[in-house]
Amino acid sequence: QLQVGRDLLRRRSTNLLSQLLPELESSNMTRRRGVAAALRNCCYETSDHDWLLHDLKTLNYILFALAGPEELAPDEIDGMDEDLLRRLQEAGPSKVRETDSETRTSLLGALHLLCTNKASRQFLRRKRAYPIIRNLDAAETDEAVSEVVFGIVNFLVRDEEEGDNEEILGAKPPSADGASAEAPPNTRVRPAASERAKESPFVRKKELLDADADSALSQVD
Numbered sequence: 438q439l440q441v442g443r444d445l446l447r448r449r450s451t452n453l454l455s456q457l458l459p460e461l462e463s464s465n466m467t468r469r470r471g472v473a474a475a476l477r478n479c480c481y482e483t484s485d486h487d488w489l490l491h492d493l494k495t496l497n498y499i500l501f502a503l504a505g506p507e508e509l510a511p512d513e514i515d516g517m518d519e520d521l522l523r524r525l526q527e528a529g530p531s532k533v534r535e536t537d538s539e540t541r542t543s544l545l546g547a548l549h550l551l552c553t554n555k556a557s558r559q560f561l562r563r564k565r566a567y568p569i570i571r572n573l574d575a576a577e578t579d580e581a582v583s584e585v586v587f588g589i590v591n592f593l594v595r596d597e598e599e600g601d602n603e604e605i606l607g608a609k610p611p612s613a614d615g616a617s618a619e620a621p622p623n624t625r626v627r628p629a630a631s632e633r634a635k636e637s638p639f640v641r642k643k644e645l646l647d648a649d650a651d652s653a654l655s656q657v658d
């Protein structure tokens with residue numbers, strides 16, 4: 438997606454992106470893929486994160502698409518956006534997680550990019566993104582999707598030291614010359630494939646990362 442396309446979607450006067458977000462629930466897979474990819478590419482601009490998260494409430498759309506039928510504990514929904522929580526409760530056990538792996542990857546890619554900004558990471562923690570991502574990972578069978586999940590969890594459970602940089606640099610959007618996008622760097626080295634193959638992706642990341650989750654999330658309680 439060229440810069441001109443991102444700029445059009447980011448233009449406040451058009452409300453174009455806000456009109457596209459509901460299409461993440463479209464029955465048309467191609468449409469869902471397109472909107473998810475467009476949203477991900479808008480997240481490269483960290484200066485837009487506040488607008489994306491607070492004005493457009495993109496996190497609600499992303500998390501609803503990635504949520505499945507799993508029931509969340511009371512402490513896992515404490516702080517979650519009321520609109521998202523209401524919709525999840527209305528869907529109940531019949532809630533179906535996004536079935537297309539390419540769409541899931543794009544939506545998770547958007548979260549990964551949002552995590553490059555400290556204020557956005559803290560917002561994701563406050564709004565309880567972690568339990569939904571954790572449950573997705575437990576059910577995930579696509580290794581490419583699981584790789585993106587690993588990067589997000591790295592960010593969400595990292596210690597936020599006083600004086601940390603506000604942004605983690607490294608992510609680059611696709612360019613007009615055809616160069617592919619670059620994902621933000623992970624903050625923890627992933628285990629070798631031989632070690633990862635011994636366990637399921639969820640158990641692996643649970644042992645590596647969940648031990649730190651409570652302390653990281655408690656920073657925003």
